[in-house]
Amino acid sequence: MTTSTAVGQVSADGQFRWDGAQWVPIPRSEREPTSWTRPLKLVAAGLFVIEALYSVIVSLIFINATTMRRALEQQGTQVPQGTDMETLVNVAVVTGLVVVFVVAVCEIVAAIGSYLGWRWMFWVALVLFAFGGLGAFTNIATLLKPESSPIPIWGIAISELFSIASLGLFIWMLIAVIKFGPWAMKRPG
Secondary structure (H helix, E strand, O other): OOOOOOOOOOOOOOEEEOOOOOOOEEOOOOEEOOOOOEEEEEEEEHHHHHHHHHHHHHHHHHHOHHHHHHHHHHHHOHHHHOOHHHHHHHHHHHHHHHHHHHHHHHHHHHHHHHHHOOOOHHHHHHHHHHHHHHHHHHHHHHHHHHHHHHOOHHHHHHHEEEEEEEHHHHHHHHHHHHOOHHHHEEEEO
């Protein structure tokens, strides 16, 4: 072997690394960061944290018996036989808040995994951003009829912006995985 081979150099086929004395096989799971890796992780983690905080705060302020009753009446919701409007409102409020808190916990876990670059979390984040991106289309109906939501119009508009950001991040992550691999980490070589 020539002395011009630097320690850490990867073979032309990308399967071996020179350790100074010999060519050592590179594990198949090993990946190297690209210029996209750190920004992708930080943006994903940041968006998850901001969405979680926003949804919890707005829900705690605006999802209550008064706003939920108004929203149910505007939607023309029929009260099931054997119950009354108060029970329906209370169930809707509790269900809404539980769903928001469960989603917020998932987003915080996804933020931690994104920041730390857990490879399996890339796939979870990709799916979460895909579903978040769908909101860019489904929120339009609520924007056109804001009285059907317990959240005020400005809150719905901010949710729409988060959905558009999720869609953009989903597209960026999709391009990154196709071009490089999960978290825009490429194979050596």
